[in-house]
Amino acid sequence: MSSAVEYAVVHLKVEEIIICGHSNCGAMGALLSEDKDKLAEPLKCWLHHGEESIKDIDSVDNELGFNKTDLLSQANVFTQVERVEAMDCVKSNPNVKVNACWYNMESAHVSDTTIHPSTLHPTPPRLTPNPPTPPRTFPLPHPP
Secondary structure (H helix, E strand, O other): OOHHHHHHHHHHHOOEEEEEEEEOHHHHHHHHHHHHOOOHHHHHHHHHHHHHHHHHHHHHOOOOOHHHHHHHHHHHHHHHHHHHHHOOHHOOOOOOEEEEEEEEEEOOEEEEEEEOOOOOOOOOOOOOOOOOOOOOOOOOOOOO
């Protein structure tokens, strides 16, 4: 991930990075699984990036009753934001901002928050879906 971010920021002059998590994430479910040690080594290596988020599950607001996998997914969004914000190429560029969002696949609803180095907190801020609204629909062209 770090080489892709560095290339985007330094060479492509990207100024906005979006970290997006989602509900029912298989990777987060695997992290919580008792069988995670039985996974193939490349997958275990990839999942390692989310392990530190497990301790943050209690920091995520759960008044809406998310399951443990979804709580971990939400906490992991903020863990990855902190990782990206800590990269030298991001820290040294005041024009770069990192946005965080979380997609609820059941409701097709996106919760978002903007995180900038000046507002980043050591523990994840609340990330909860907006008040329930009908799922977003996009007009599709009618066939001729």
